[in-house]
Each structure stands twice: as structure tokens, then as C-alpha cells.
Amino acid sequence: MRPTINDVSRLAGVSIKTVSRVLNNEDRVSDATRARVTAAFATLKYRPNMAARTLAGHRSFQIALACDNPSPYYVYEMQSGIRDRCLLDGVRMVAQPYDHDSDRLIDDIESLIDGSGVDGLILTPPATDYPEVLALMARRKVRFVRVSPGTDLDLTASVFIDNVGAAAAMVRHLLALGHRRIGFITGHASYATSAQRLAGYRAALDEAGIAFDPLLVRPGDYDFASGAAATEALLALRLPPTAIFASNDDMAAGALSVAHRRGLSVPAALSIAGFGDDAIARYVWPALTTIRQPTRLLGYTAADLLLAPEFVVKRIDVPFELIRRESTGPARSAG
Amino acid sequence: MRPTINDVSRLAGVSIKTVSRVLNNEDRVSDATRARVTAAFATLKYRPNMAARTLAGHRSFQIALACDNPSPYYVYEMQSGIRDRCLLDGVRMVAQPYDHDSDRLIDDIESLIDGSGVDGLILTPPATDYPEVLALMARRKVRFVRVSPGTDLDLTASVFIDNVGAAAAMVRHLLALGHRRIGFITGHASYATSAQRLAGYRAALDEAGIAFDPLLVRPGDYDFASGAAATEALLALRLPPTAIFASNDDMAAGALSVAHRRGLSVPAALSIAGFGDDAIARYVWPALTTIRQPTRLLGYTAADLLLAPEFVVKRIDVPFELIRRESTGPARSAG
DNA sequence: TTGTACGCGTTATCAT
DNA sequence: ATGATAACGCGTACAA
Numbered sequence: 001m002r003p004t005i006n007d008v009s010r011l012a013g014v015s016i017k018t019v020s021r022v023l024n025n026e027d028r029v030s031d032a033t034r035a036r037v038t039a040a041f042a043t044l045k046y047r048p049n050m051a052a053r054t055l056a057g058h059r060s061f062q063i064a065l066a067c068d069n070p071s072p073y074y075v076y077e078m079q080s081g082i083r084d085r086c087l088l089d090g091v092r093m094v095a096q097p098y099d100h101d102s103d104r105l106i107d108d109i110e111s112l113i114d115g116s117g118v119d120g121l122i123l124t125p126p127a128t129d130y131p132e133v134l135a136l137m138a139r140r141k142v143r144f145v146r147v148s149p150g151t152d153l154d155l156t157a158s159v160f161i162d163n164v165g166a167a168a169a170m171v172r173h174l175l176a177l178g179h180r181r182i183g184f185i186t187g188h189a190s191y192a193t194s195a196q197r198l199a200g201y202r203a204a205l206d207e208a209g210i211a212f213d214p215l216l217v218r219p220g221d222y223d224f225a226s227g228a229a230a231t232e233a234l235l236a237l238r239l240p241p242t243a244i245f246a247s248n249d250d251m252a253a254g255a256l257s258v259a260h261r262r263g264l265s266v267p268a269a270l271s272i273a274g275f276g277d278d279a280i281a282r283y284v285w286p287a288l289t290t291i292r293q294p295t296r297l298l299g300y301t302a303a304d305l306l307l308a309p310e311f312v313v314k315r316i317d318v319p320f321e322l323i324r325r326e327s328t329g330p331a332r333s334a335g
Numbered sequence: 336m337r338p339t340i341n342d343v344s345r346l347a348g349v350s351i352k353t354v355s356r357v358l359n360n361e362d363r364v365s366d367a368t369r370a371r372v373t374a375a376f377a378t379l380k381y382r383p384n385m386a387a388r389t390l391a392g393h394r395s396f397q398i399a400l401a402c403d404n405p406s407p408y409y410v411y412e413m414q415s416g417i418r419d420r421c422l423l424d425g426v427r428m429v430a431q432p433y434d435h436d437s438d439r440l441i442d443d444i445e446s447l448i449d450g451s452g453v454d455g456l457i458l459t460p461p462a463t464d465y466p467e468v469l470a471l472m473a474r475r476k477v478r479f480v481r482v483s484p485g486t487d488l489d490l491t492a493s494v495f496i497d498n499v500g501a502a503a504a505m506v507r508h509l510l511a512l513g514h515r516r517i518g519f520i521t522g523h524a525s526y527a528t529s530a531q532r533l534a535g536y537r538a539a540l541d542e543a544g545i546a547f548d549p550l551l552v553r554p555g556d557y558d559f560a561s562g563a564a565a566t567e568a569l570l571a572l573r574l575p576p577t578a579i580f581a582s583n584d585d586m587a588a589g590a591l592s593v594a595h596r597r598g599l600s601v602p603a604a605l606s607i608a609g610f611g612d613d614a615i616a617r618y619v620w621p622a623l624t625t626i627r628q629p630t631r632l633l634g635y636t637a638a639d640l641l642l643a644p645e646f647v648v649k650r651i652d653v654p655f656e657l658i659r660r661e662s663t664g665p666a667r668s669a670g
Numbered sequence: 671t672t673g674t675a676c677g678c679g680t681t682a683t684c685a686t
Numbered sequence: 687a688t689g690a691t692a693a694c695g696c697g698t699a700c701a702a
Contacts, residue, residue, distance in 0.1 A: 004678095047450070116385065351697095678694105683691085
């Protein structure tokens, strides 16, 4: 049988309450007793029963990551960062993928709260901006942190990068390479980051005194296929762009595949820039210019906020990083 | 307050035991009572307290996926398949990444069993073949299913594809394209699949009467960088291969990046074949020939075995698929 | 077919 | 600083 607190208390010659105190790092325990109990833990290889702790203590030592799924890499990096942080506090992270246009979204999240009895929740877009979700969290009084929220930044604790600034930096980089016609592939309309990145694109063009051309902006939805389709459309223009900025790495990969199929030597003929966690870009094309969105750090920091003993509403702005790889200016029209 | 069984029993006018019976789909309940209880569930929006069920019933309605991490895509696909299957039974999947050369591996798994009190476990390579892990499972009497085990296939329930056959099919494909010098990048030595895939490669060469050349085999460890390094080495040979078969998609991506950096027009000058879940290949290079290892299906099937009420030792062989895309024979020496 | 009473392992209350 | 005892919500012999 697995040892219980009772077994430990008998071995250490104290009451179960004292054992519980040691287990929970409470104060009022003499050093001598604490030592005896700790020793008993070790000799019995005691491991607390989580179900019992949860039932009696109204806490589960679990937090959840509710994550939508445009890019497996994004999810992976986010999960890793959060899990690493949780490990430090002996908390388990449970991953809860969700589908942003599922009509069971609210139900899924509520059943997560009840089912796992999680102590807190980390939300990624676009659920971060759904009023029903925010209402649910308020109603259930669950601690939560939002990653890259698009609205009401001050409403709750949240973590984000400067999407506008990052996109502008990327466009400035392309401009510095000599590009004047820069295509832009947007993200999914449900994501606030899509609009933010587009705003950065426009801001940088304005700075440079380049007129905004709506034809150069094509809709995408953060996946490979939409990136490829948007690229086809851009390259079919009468005056095609010499560079394309895709709003995330997955779509940049799609753009590259099209460029390649068409025999365009990238990046000589076409600069393609991605905006993501750099993981996919690493696989796809060493010469790709990328804004590194530090997904893992975002995850880590979100967990940090959530696990803080004094859980207060805070905003954390995580710095982004512009990664320039070898790439050249426009060589010829990319049509 | 959240409603409890007590509240439900009061509303339905029955005892808590009867409510419990309905909750657990037990037999001896009259249809009328069952209906009343079900109605009470609905009006109260009752959700069972998992901690209490676990504590009293000695089951957690959770299974774990212990997964090592050569390729994020593999992990992602595996998780998705298992989660889909679990949903059907109202079971939660908890993901437990592990590091195959961590010395805390056994401890991690045991704390998973104790901590989450999981009802079952799905193991992926290489822990599937670690004697200490198998001993632990036996000692703790935990249900488990192995994915792609390399040894003792009959020891436990397990799910796999025919790695030898798949690798041979791939090589036959490359041979049919006219290739005679085919490079091979192995997987990590800890994984049994590495040896199996190499065996398939050799078998196909034997069939074709082509002598095995050890120089054409380079070690890799299932990640992008090692695939790139191995490719550099292969292309530096006095007689370089005209085709390269990488033991998974991540390494194939690495191979492609090197070919590209060298200005080789793939696949005109060099055929590169991958062996994986096809996800990375889709991103990297549409013309890549790939063995589709149906990872999601593997996961789904593994969960199927684990969740079956009558849990018996079974082996399930999942079919693989050879995906041929447009690709040409060797055009010139790829050096 | 249905109900009663106890136990699961821990935390919390209120003593001492 | 420490201990006795009552919750926590549900499953399960056992009884009816």
C-alpha cells in the first residue's frame, strides 16, 4: 500500500495535522519536528494523494492552458514554457486545446474548471477577446492570465509583445533592403494580432512616404495553405511585390513553397518575412527574415503571473527580437 | 455553491446512492428514476467533483501520454489522436513529455502515476524499450500501451507500423526512379525504429542486387541539425549519392536546407525522401517523397486499446502509406 | 430496485 | 507549537 499521512505521523511520532503542516510548508512547526517528519517522508517514500488534497483543500495544484491551434509550433513552445515554470512550483499544467469557432467553447472551458478543478487558467487568442469567456471567468472567479489579448488590456493580468512595433520593424527592414512593393498576408480575422500587425505594416510605409496599396494586402488565416494561396494571388498581380511579409511563420512557409514552385530563387527575387516563433522558419528557409515572437517566454511569463502568491492584475510586455538572416534586395520583378 | 450529489438526490427525491448509480451508468435503476435523476442533473447543471470520485472510487478518469520529443509534430499529432479518442469516453488526457536520457525518467513516470493517479499510460519510444520502465509498470500494476515498441512486442498491448517494410518501400521507390547510390541518415540510436528503418533500407538494396556501402549511411538523431550535418557529409563523398533517405521528416528538412544552400535544384539533382508524419514535409518541400507514418492514428488506436473495458494484450499493426509526389530521377552527380 | 452508513486521505477549526 | 475531530463529495458493502 501507498503510505498515507497517517503512516508518516506514526513513524515521526506526531499528529497528522503536524505532518500536514510540514507538507504545506507552514510556519508554526519546530525545526526538530520538521526534520523528523521530513525524514519520515523520505524513508516511506511518501507521496501525497492529490485527490484527497484537492477534495479537502479546495485546490488542485493544476493550472490549465487553453490554446487555440493555428500553428503546432506555437502551441508546443507555449506549452513547454509554461510547463517549465510550473515545475518550479510543483504544479501540473494541463493542456486544453480549443477550437475558436466551436459553439461548445464556453462549455469546454467550464467543464475544464469543474472537471480538473484547476487553480488557474492561461488563455491564448482569440478566446482572450471573447466577452462570453471573460464573463465566464468573472462568474466562476477563476484566476486567469491572458496571452496577447487584443482588447481591454488593463482588464486582467496579461502578457504580450508589441505587435505593431514588431511589424513596423520588419517592414523597415525590407524597405532598407530596397523593396518598395511589399505584399502583406494578414492573419485570421478573429485574432487581434492580425490587425495589430497590419497596423505596423501601414505605419512603416507611412514613415517611408510610400502609398498604401490595398491590392498588396491579402487575407490569410495563420495556416500554411492560406499563406500559399495569398502568395499566388500576390504574384498574379500586374505589378507583383518584390517582398512578402506574412503575418506568421506558417503562412511564410506557404509563401516560400509557392515561390519555389514557380522557380523564383528566394530571396534573390523575393524576400519573404515571417512573424512567429522562428521555429518553422528554421526548418523552411535559413535565409528567411523573421520577427522572433518569444512564444516560450510568453508562456513562461504567463505562468509566472498566475503562480505568484499575490496574484494581482499585471501587464507584462515581453520584448521581441528581429532576426535578420542573409538576404538581398529586390533583383527583378517577381512576376 | 456547486451542486453535489446530495442536492441532486434531494431534488429527484431519491437517495444519493441511486444518483451515483445513474452517474455511473449502472444497471439496477428503473427507467422512471433514471429519468428523474437525469432531469435533476440538467436543472442543477450538476458536474461531478473529480477529486471526490477519484478519492472514493480509486479511478481518476485520466490517462497519460508519456512522450519523448524528437519532433514537435510527432508529439502534436500523437496528442491530438489520443485526445480525440479520450473525448469519446469522457476521459482526460494529460501530456507528460520526458527526456529519454534523463536520470529522473523513472521518478517522473512514478510521480505521474501517483500524482495524477492516472488510470492508464501510453508510452512512446524510446521509453517503451527501457527495462526499468517496464519493471515499474509491472510493479505498479498500471495499464499501459506502447507505441512503436522495439522489443518484446508480445509483452504488452502495443501499436506500430511496419518500419522495415515502409523503409524498403521507400528505397524501392527511389530505385525505380533510377537512383543507384542512395544515402541513408539513421535515427537516434536509442530508438528501435532507427535500426528497423535501416534494415528496410538494406533489404531493398539486397533485393535489387546493389551492394551495401557503409559510406552512404550517416548517423542522425531525428532532429533538423543532425539531418543537415549528415547531408553535408554525404555530399562531401568522392562519389556522392543522387538520393538521400532520411529516417524522419525533421532530418529530411535539414537535408533539404543543405541541398538548397549548395544550389542543388531538388529534386532534379538530388532526391530527398523523408519518413515521418508528413506534416513537416508538407511545409518544407512539396516535391518530397514521404512515408506517411499515421501518427494521429497510432495515438488514436493506442487510446482505443487502453480505454477498452476488457483490457487485454493486443498488437495492432497500423498501415503506412508511401506518398509519391512529382520527382525525377538522378540528373547529374550531386557533388 | 433502492437506501444507510462508513471510508477514501487530506485540510481546516478550534482547542490546548 | 501541537493535537483531536469534523468536514470535503462520492463510491460501496450491506441491508431492506
